[in-house]
Amino acid sequence: MPSLYSNLLQKLEEFMIKDEKLGKEQSQRAIKSSLLSGSLSMALCYIQRVFRSGPLHPQPRILCLQGSPDGPEQYVAVMNAIFSAQRSMVPIDSCYVGAHNSAFLQQASYITGGVYVKPQHLDGLFQYLTTVFATDLHSRSFIQLPRPAGVDFRASCFCHKTTIDMGYICSVCLSIFCNHHKKCSTCGSVFGQAQSDTSSTSDLKRKAPET
Missing domain, CATH: 3.40.50.410 (von Willebrand factor, type A domain)
Known part of the structure; x- marks a missing residue:
């Protein structure tokens, strides 16, 4: 022993x-x-x-x-x-x-x-x-084991392989993307058009019922 x-x-x-x-190396590459x-x-x-x-x-x-x-x-x-x-x-x-x-x-x-x-x-x-x-x-x-303060549940996008906080998810295969795509690169599903953030106020108003 x-x-x-x-x-x-x-x-x-x-x-x-x-x-x-490795941590002290001052090289340009990551x-x-x-x-x-x-x-x-x-x-x-x-x-x-x-x-x-x-x-x-x-x-x-x-x-x-x-x-x-x-x-x-x-x-x-x-x-x-x-x-x-x-x-x-x-x-x-x-x-x-x-x-x-x-x-x-x-x-x-x-x-x-x-x-x-x-x-x-x-x-x-x-x-x-x-x-x-x-x-x-x-x-x-x-026994009392050490517990982490929190868990980082952030995911990585499938398109650029980077960690993101918010993104787009395919409803078919649950693939994650950082930007809106017309077609899922994983399963081939066609996505709808992304809604514009600058919607007119007329589109947001509810149509009054006819009397």
Whole structure:
């Protein structure tokens, strides 16, 4: 066990050094996001294989340790993985060590019933991993786990892959767009004309009933 802990601490130290080095780089290009959707998909595939391997089903969990920002272009794939984990009753625990909160991980932990933690001091990262995330699902009901202040439920548009606050939703396939389109690029449904904000007052008046 001591060798296992020392190996884990060494890997965490290497992870923090790489993350700190990446954050201090003053390059013009933006920091690339991690392939969160692929990681969740691989974890869920492995869990399903364990489920089907024998009659005894364990209580699986997924722990996401992320330091890079979210990639809005992965929104659809990440949400599909989150809903798949929810259906399989697999909690997704999230530990985010980046500068800002991760909307993807917040939604993943909220939807699946996991724990989302953004450590204020990275010196105590190992304590968070051993006391919060290493606790089994049965024991979590007896301890007070940290709760996030809020969850960022903003979505990413399907046209430009950017995070938006308000947008247009296809009534057929629920695709999200930041601007009005004549046709849905996902399912091909034809949209109606968007109503103009400068409507005349005569159109807003109700016609008086005839006497």
